[in-house]
Amino acid sequence: MSSRSVDAIVLGAGMVGVSAALALQARGRSVAIVDRQGEAADETSFGNAGIIQSEAVVPYLFPRAPGAIARAALNQDPRAHIRYGAMPASARPLWRYFLASTEANKAATAKVMAPLVFGAAEEHLKLAAAAGASELLRPGGWIKVWRSARGEEASHKEVEELRPYGVVAHFLDRAALVALEPNVGEAALGGAHFPDPLSTPDPQGLARAYAAHFVKLGGRLEKGDAKTLEPSAQGWTVATEAGRLAARDVVIALGPWSNDLVRARGLSLPFFVKRGYHMHYEPRGNQGLIRPVLDLEKGYLVTPMKLGLRLTTGAEFARPEDAPSPAHLARLEPFAREMFPIGPRKDAAPWLGRRPCLPDMRPIIGRFPGKPGLWLDFGHQHLGLTLGPITGRLLAEMMTGETPFVDPAPFRAERFG
Numbered sequence: 001m002s003s004r005s006v007d008a009i010v011l012g013a014g015m016v017g018v019s020a021a022l023a024l025q026a027r028g029r030s031v032a033i034v035d036r037q038g039e040a041a042d043e044t045s046f047g048n049a050g051i052i053q054s055e056a057v058v059p060y061l062f063p064r065a066p067g068a069i070a071r072a073a074l075n076q077d078p079r080a081h082i083r084y085g086a087m088p089a090s091a092r093p094l095w096r097y098f099l100a101s102t103e104a105n106k107a108a109t110a111k112v113m114a115p116l117v118f119g120a121a122e123e124h125l126k127l128a129a130a131a132g133a134s135e136l137l138r139p140g141g142w143i144k145v146w147r148s149a150r151g152e153e154a155s156h157k158e159v160e161e162l163r164p165y166g167v168v169a170h171f172l173d174r175a176a177l178v179a180l181e182p183n184v185g186e187a188a189l190g191g192a193h194f195p196d197p198l199s200t201p202d203p204q205g206l207a208r209a210y211a212a213h214f215v216k217l218g219g220r221l222e223k224g225d226a227k228t229l230e231p232s233a234q235g236w237t238v239a240t241e242a243g244r245l246a247a248r249d250v251v252i253a254l255g256p257w258s259n260d261l262v263r264a265r266g267l268s269l270p271f272f273v274k275r276g277y278h279m280h281y282e283p284r285g286n287q288g289l290i291r292p293v294l295d296l297e298k299g300y301l302v303t304p305m306k307l308g309l310r311l312t313t314g315a316e317f318a319r320p321e322d323a324p325s326p327a328h329l330a331r332l333e334p335f336a337r338e339m340f341p342i343g344p345r346k347d348a349a350p351w352l353g354r355r356p357c358l359p360d361m362r363p364i365i366g367r368f369p370g371k372p373g374l375w376l377d378f379g380h381q382h383l384g385l386t387l388g389p390i391t392g393r394l395l396a397e398m399m400t401g402e403t404p405f406v407d408p409a410p411f412r413a414e415r416f417g
Helices: 015-026 066-073 084-100 103-131 149-165 174-180 203-216 255-264 327-339 381-399
Strands: 005-011 031-035 080-082 142-146 170-172 190-194 220-223 236-240 243-252 272-283 293-295 300-305 308-312 315-317 342-345 351-357 364-367 374-378
Touching: 005 015, 005 236, 015 031, 015 103, 015 203, 015 243, 015 374, 015 381, 031 203, 031 243, 066 080, 080 084, 080 327, 084 272, 084 315, 103 149, 103 203, 103 381, 142 149, 142 174, 149 170, 149 190, 170 174, 174 190, 203 220, 243 255, 243 381, 255 351, 255 374, 272 327, 293 327, 300 327, 308 327, 351 381, 364 381, 374 381
Parallel strands: 005 031, 005 243, 031 220, 080 315, 142 293, 243 374
Antiparallel strands: 142 190, 170 190, 236 243, 272 308, 272 315, 272 342, 272 351, 293 300, 300 308, 364 374
16 A cells, blocks of 8 residues: 555544554554544543443433423423523434433343443553553542432432442442542432442543554554545545545544534434533642542532543533533532532633434444445444443454454444434
């Protein structure tokens, strides 16, 4: 091949794209990552909660109880925030999400997601060790705390639902909770500790360490526009600042921007975006947290990060391109101040991220229907950090003719007709 050709191009340098590139590289392929920023993890992979959620086998569902729907629709549930101007554009995929949020579909998704979720931590540990970044993965799990008897009941119900899959959780009364997290406020009456998940104090740093390892092994990371993707005699080409780059295979791993590219090429998906915000805070006094802690009934999480105590919100339903709004964070911050030792804000404005979602809460991993050499790796919803390395492995096995470690059929794009 010429100097401007590789075996595969990965479009997108978030955790999902970098992981797919590394998995292909490990199987002897020459690979280039093309990203509009020219650096790894400058978008969604920068601002997440930093948890490798190896317990998250059961998917997030759209509420179906009339009361819960009414509270959400009126923005009375702090776990979510609706931008009403976005509803006409979002109505159809959200309706599909509502229809898919049944007990039967939840069980079906949990069954097919289990091998990915439960294998996620091991894949991260392998990559981190190879990249010299093991210190960016910390043990200790995370905790979901409750404020009331109703919250405690919901937590017990969740844990009992997870136990048949082998998920380990320990219930904590107030004394046991404070023994693990001494600085959690009195609003927390108890909690459920999931001890097995890993977390990272620097999600962007972790993804960039993986990307640096990829480049060290001979991979390319180039700045370019995925919208310039075109078919060619060799397969596909894309424009970068260094000139057009050709490859037989191309992977679309653009996270929340993936749908724009696939729709322009004729693939219609019930794709939607859940937006979310974060803000960093100074610890109050010399207090802090040891691990991530979720305020279960209010739907936000605070985790110790390199940049400070990071508060991440739940879901905002808005158009992907809508301007950021301070409203959701403003609703949650008073709850956080009574629950956690957070001091002054450190960021000038809340950071906005976007989660790429499909109604059944499964990613799309596999071929682009009817487009030889074009592959899909997106739709990881809340679990992009968690699943990036293991879905990269699955995709690379499919692309290189290996026997996939798990049946890929449930993740095909064709499941949406």
